Amino acid sequence: MVETKTKSPIRKIVVPGEFLAENNRKIGANVFKEEGKIYSSVLGVYYPEADVINVVPLKGHYSPRKNDIVIGIVVNETYNAYEIDIGTSVNPYVLKEYIRGYLKIHDIVSAQVYRVDEVKEVELRNVRLLRGGYVLTFTPVKAPRFIGKNNSMLDLLKKYTNCQMILGMNGRIWVKDGDTELLKKALNLIESSSHKPHLTTKVEEMLKGDNK
């Protein structure tokens, strides 16, 4: 069916504490060194042939980083600020002076992470109200898979489903209009097989098949 399948790199699922390599390699994320050896610290996918030893996690919670775009839900209002749930352990507050207009509880907003402090508390900026639509969730560590190389996956989803969407790095997608049922199916497929090779081609096949 697909002729241009490139050879995908060898990949392996590893569990916490599993031996990866000897010490003379560069190390990346989700690994630790002990007594001259490198071990994984999470359940994830490991590429033995890569230059840098790191593990791509299969599941996990959202760890905020500066400049991330996130999707939040207004959960509380005080006299000068809104409390917004973005899936971190502590909800950030946003001062009303930084927001144009007014928000209500349960409103969906998009926002940008402006600052993260040493106890991982977040300051948000560029808070904007998203009118209509709804929020779908996925495991936050898979956000890069939903975006794809150079936005390839997002472009694909937008092209075939005609949905308006904003992807938050905190594991939430705001969607409006278009074929949301097809989008849901595609998102489930990405989430369940993001660790397997040729993800983009598989998703495209599935989207094409359902359009016929």
Place this chain on the structure above:
Amino acid sequence: MRPDNRKPDELRPIKIEAGVLSRADGSAYIEWGQNKALVAVYGPREALPKHTQNPLKANINYYYRMASFSVPDRKNPRPGRREIEISKVSQEALEKVILAERFPNARIDIYIQFFDMNAGSRVTALTAASVALANAGIPMTDLVSAVSVGKANGELIVDLTKEEEDAEDAVDIPLAVLPRTNEYVLLQMDGILEKEELDKALDLAKKPIQEIYSLQKEALKKAYDANKKGDINDK
């Protein structure tokens, strides 16, 4: 000869499944002989009440609970002395592996519910709890594999059943080990053993611990269509 015809270092049949609950962040189901338990992991989430928060690391809460119908006589569902103690020691065992300093002011909750039990339940719970934690994506330095060793009817044995625990000279040693480094993170003893016998009993546990570790790894990898070595099948 043991009552159920097992060899001295033979385990009861064990079945572990990861990711069985959709609403929990991580979960596992374990059947270990007659023991049956469900483990759910929630978090890291905000530690409440606020005075329990620790800005240096996450709190780990371990709740070992028995259903009222899990033992022959009805168990009062209220957590008693035994459950609180087991929760405490198991929690301390897991604190050794969880990288809790990554989650300031947060807490990680581990709930274990037993439906059926027949000796060795704290090791069953710990084994399943570390699978559920890995399934939740919580960073750890190792899994925790646990087994009970001991003595019954004059013989050093592994994985005692209730019948063996009730023997005249029975000694029961629940043991939790980090399989990578062979560190002991839980060791209790009920009964009296000579020092040499204790050393022998601990040596006897080495092989079953590795068996349990491979079962745990297999359960985690199976949830993602991987084979025993972790290679992903391309279908």
